[in-house]
Amino acid sequence: MILVADSGSTKTDWIAFSTDNSIQLQGQSEGLNPYFANAEKVATEAANAIDKAYHDKIKEVHFYGSGCSADHGKRIIKEGLQMVFPSARFFVEHDLLASARALCGKEAGIACILGTGANACYYDGNTIMSEAVSFGYVMGDEGAGSHLGKLFLKDLLNHRLSNTVSQAFYERYPSFDLEYLLHRLYRTSDPNKYLSSFAPFISEHQKDESVKHLLKRAFNAFVDEFVVDLAKADIQSLPIHFQGSIAWHFKDILQEVLQDRQLMCGGILSYPINALLQYHRDNSRM
Template sequence: MILIADSGASKTDWRLITKEKEISQFRGIGFNPNYQTSEEMAQELQVDFLMNLSEEVEIIYYYGAGCTSHKNRQQVEAALRSIFKRAAIVVDHDLMAAARATCGSRAGIACILGTGSNSCDYDGELIIAKRPAPGYILGDEGGGAYIGKRFLADFIHEEMPKKIRDLVLEKFQLDNAQIIEHVYQRPFPGRYMASFCRFITEHKHEPYCYMLYYQAFVEFFKKHIMKYDDYKKKPANFVGSIAFYNSDILRSAAYDHDIHVNLILEGPISGLALYHQQLL
């Protein structure tokens, strides 16, 4: 049996492929070794779907946010090893997941626009270039945390349209103290800030909400795609809920900046399942 995981800051999608090529799935909490210890991740992994497979899985392919460094990959492997003691475990970065799921064996630019953001230039087999991804405080342009941060800052400074502000107050009963507590005192502030993107998407027909996305996507293009060699000649592919549910705005912003958008997927897990089926 092969177990595949695609993990971001907010959720993890799991696919189990049997030798008969039957596929089952499960969605659980997200992980990031930049913010969690092996012990914390191991605790969160103790769910029935995974525990029931502990003796059957032969190999695990885990693709995750924050898995760039050797140290972080070791942390994730140790957490998985606490349950899957006999399986071979391969931990890779979520960028490779995006590249394999959207490009397959073809060259292209693979991008992630979910809670966070990232990108790479892929030659059909290897990642040949990538841009820095310093996280929600110093980066994540175009991602949910970045957009939510701007949205909450506008709320605090009363710089959003009154109509939108009134809707926010009605839906969330939001106040400045609550925002400060969630962002500076509670765990996973990135998830909290990104959680407001559902509301922003629901109201993207409003110019203010539309432009939050449009401007964030342009910032992403400038920090990422436009810094790759010959970017105008390469298809740009995207995975992530922010890209998927706002694909109309993303494509419009890309067209305005001479960027060719190819695939936009909500998540890479289905593409990864197809990619790894050949190993059975």
Template structure:
């Protein structure tokens, strides 16, 4: 049996395939970003999933594709946790850019992630080449959920948000400054906490203000994470993630502005991952 995971900071989707590639189980855990969460919390989130208990000793391979798995130390941490839980399995942990790529293309292209965080990479048809390493939600993550969440909080406090949206924002979120500061500076998951404010843009009717916020952030992402690739004029650009999915119209507008060819825009890469691993299973049988 093969267990596949698409993991972010907010959640991780898991799919269990049998030896024929049939889906046996679909389940979900809370986010498992090893660059953000401590080891004991990661371990707890895996162990708390009741669906794993019946199958854990039957699983032979685990493939985890996740945010925060682009550098050695956090990747090794999560790998050791998964190996200690799925004791009979070979465990492979890769960055989420691999999941995004496998989900949208088998040909050369630039693949972008816009979810709780953001990232991009170039796929040459065989290898995934990262451009600029991601430094996370404080220093980077342009056009991500936490990027837009920070923008909305600032606009609310600086009164740059239209008046009729100020009240809506107050009704939907706890905007007490002490609550915000505690969650950002003292609690776990500050990037996920910030990202949930971005829901305001998509939970309410889109308008001139929200479109301006989205367009500015996506413009920055194009400039820093897409236009910097020398292959940009020769390959399509694909997007994966909830922010990308719901802001598709803005992405199309900005892509047209920069004369960039758009490829697929997919909300969740897990379905593409299933097909990728099914192909691997079939090839191994040949």
């Protein structure tokens, strides 16, 4: 059996298939970023996600995750997986490669992540040829959930949003004010997740002109920071694919931004795991 795992900041999707390409099991666990999780944590989450009866049957594991671009991170993940799947070979890769394989398959294109965070790369159908510099939510992540939250809250407090949206917001969040916001951002943990938590509300009101305007600002900033300067990529002729909750829930406006810039919008997926599974089915040597 071959096990494929896609791990983001908040959760990991696990799915395994057998020699006849049938799905044998699926599971979910916490996100496993090696910057925050040690090998023991990886082992615990993997063991809980996959029934023990299958541990010895797994012969190959393809793990894609945030924080897995450097050798140190890959080593932590591999050490944890080895504790659970003793008979397997392991392939640990960055989540950007998961997006490229899920979105592009064996074709050339630009693969983008737009979820809690943001990233993009140029993929030639086999290899990531160049990738954007991702600075995280403090210095970057333009277009991602945390960035949308920043823009929305600033526009709200600067009275740039419509009365309809502002009124609806304070009805939903009656205790919100500037003092609370600053405390939440600078005195508590996970400010990026807090900022991203407003994405569902923003999505509900995305047809409002004031909200649509800030969304266009955010997605144009994403293109400028993550796509325009990708080395070796002719962005005018390549499809630009997206994966992630923000791309999915705001796909109409995202497509409009690309069209306005005469760029070709490719596929948009909410989660890559099923497309990633198909990639490995098509390319398995089992």
